[in-house]
Amino acid sequence: MTGREAPRLRIACQQIAPAICQQEENRRTAKAAISEALGVGAGLIVLPELVTSGYVFRESDEVRSEALDRAAGVFDEWRELVAPSDAVVVGGFPELASDGRVYNSAAVVGATGILAVYRKIHLWDNEKRWFTPGGDVPPVVQTPFGKLGVLVCYDLEFPESVRALAIRGAEVIAIPTNWPLCPQPAGERPAVMIHAMSAARLSRVCVACCDRVGTERGTEWTGGSCIVDVDGWVLAERAKRDSGLISAEVDLVRARDKALNRHNDVLRDRRPDLYGALTDNG
Amino acid sequence: MTGREAPRLRIACQQIAPAICQQEENRRTAKAAISEALGVGAGLIVLPELVTSGYVFRESDEVRSEALDRAAGVFDEWRELVAPSDAVVVGGFPELASDGRVYNSAAVVGATGILAVYRKIHLWDNEKRWFTPGGDVPPVVQTPFGKLGVLVCYDLEFPESVRALAIRGAEVIAIPTNWPLCPQPAGERPAVMIHAMSAARLSRVCVACCDRVGTERGTEWTGGSCIVDVDGWVLAERAKRDSGLISAEVDLVRARDKALNRHNDVLRDRRPDLYGALTDNG
8 A cells, every 4th residue: 555565464263262251260261272373373353242241141141241342351451462573362252331231342452552443243143132232334444553443253244345345355264263164064164264265366365364262161162263364264263173273474575455357356347336136125 | 746755866967068059059059069968867858058050140140140949950859859758957048938038038948848938038148139028927837856946047137037946836947048257256166156045045946057168259158057956055166267067966845845944934934915016017
């Protein structure tokens, strides 16, 4: 954007196991995960969805008791950790809004504090009982390394979401997730990872999905964290259901070039006049 | 739609090798391919893009000399073949329009003749030199087996296209293609097949892509014809660059149900009010 070649960005996803309604333990887990990722030189660190609280709630009161506002100490902790290297961390939390509503949100935290909060717009299953759906378009955040888009979990299953972020300039999309385990034929990647691969290539953006692991109140998780390059190929993945860090280096300059050849460009070739059904409300 | 259970549909894709500017040979090849597919009980037969003409043109005059109008005899041949079993064939051809323009089109032919012609809206590479881009939304055609959507090749790389067809009721999408061979890491499926898998699952539609094979004026093809079910898994594929028929049986009733669980539905969960960037013209 400045004409200056951007440095390569190391992305890390921390496939950890938040514990349901154990805020203090989850704070420690997230801190350790961020520190480890900084240790490998990560400039973008992605944590799972609802990393401060766990996911499998039993009732609304439980969610509310775990909900945090934007002044919560955990975000100061993240800021203090990433400030020295100007890194950015994206992680999920149940957000208590000033009007008392609770959202399934993701915070983007950098050296100066919270850069953006995104409230998930496509809610999955019981989330519809606990959370208010977000009412704003997903953010594109200017960061030290480039333009960062944010989605949460089920949002990835709406091709409209990734595409709209790319059109608005996102170069890398961070996606905190809690993917419940789904059936998949032998030898296949998890379906959600296939979505990430396709979405990245279709819009020539990097995609970094961070899932969780651990059995929580009987729920098993996919654990398919992945970092996908602009060609749609997986640079790093943790397809099995074990915990740990994955990381990969990407060149975001490539995400600024949408050309496929001298005649084709994945965004300029769009025919928005012929996509009317996409914005019809049924 | 009638309450009556639809019979299962057998889909066939014929990964054949059209010869550039050899209309008579290509007519015979297509006839034989349709006959073979009918022999395995196919109710929907998909042939490659530009199956009547070949693909790698050298100049506009060459394209124009191969262009057919909708009264061309080849479509009568296809109709005669499919009429006894009420099957439907979808195949590509260079279309000479009444105003003299030439389009990269696909014909949908059933027992009564041409049911629809779709003019490709996203043109690839040199196609921009030979063809006028289509100006109409891709069709959803009522057929004996259900609602058929049609795209051609590079259209698949616009997630807007598949999604819009699903919103408009398409249960199965036939995609004649000519996929030039692209690099892919060892052990991976062709990227285009990954797009087909993701697109099918995201909208819970069946997708049937029919590629071509054969080296044409130095161009090699991917040859990744595939039939994908509503869960996004590949039922039949021909990933290698060899010719031949693939077929699979699908239950289109499943494509009419977009529910994932008691709370989620892949189309009703959309948030069109938050997808504005998709229909912005830049």
